[in-house]
Amino acid sequence: LSPFRILLAEPNPLMRKVTRDILFLLGGRKIIDTGDINVAAQFIAQGSVDIVLSEWYLEGACGVDLVRWVRREQNDIRFTPIIML
Numbered sequence: 351l352s353p354f355r356i357l358l359a360e361p362n363p364l365m366r367k368v369t370r371d372i373l374f375l376l377g378g379r380k381i382i383d384t385g386d387i388n389v390a391a392q393f394i395a396q397g398s399v400d401i402v403l404s405e406w407y408l409e410g411a412c413g414v415d416l417v418r419w420v421r422r423e424q425n426d427i428r429f430t431p432i433i434m435l
Contacts, residue, residue: 353379355382355398357402359385359404359405370383385409
């Protein structure tokens with residue numbers, strides 16, 4: 351099995367690094383991190399991730415807006431699991 355592709359959407363660089371390091375230690379080898387909601391949306395739209403870990407507050411919008419956008423989509427990305435931090 352290949353490792354899950356995890357998108358970490360966290361605007362705080364220190365928290366992003368700490369969370370990324372923890373995920374890596376837990377076996378996450380394919381971690382994409384960003385603090386920008388538009389970049390996060392691009393990766394999700396491409397189907398490049400298996401799960402999303404998102405902060406409530408992101409640059410450009412709220413993490414809840416990201417969830418709403420994903421759930422409105424009419425293709426397979428609307429089933430992408432999202433965990434709000």
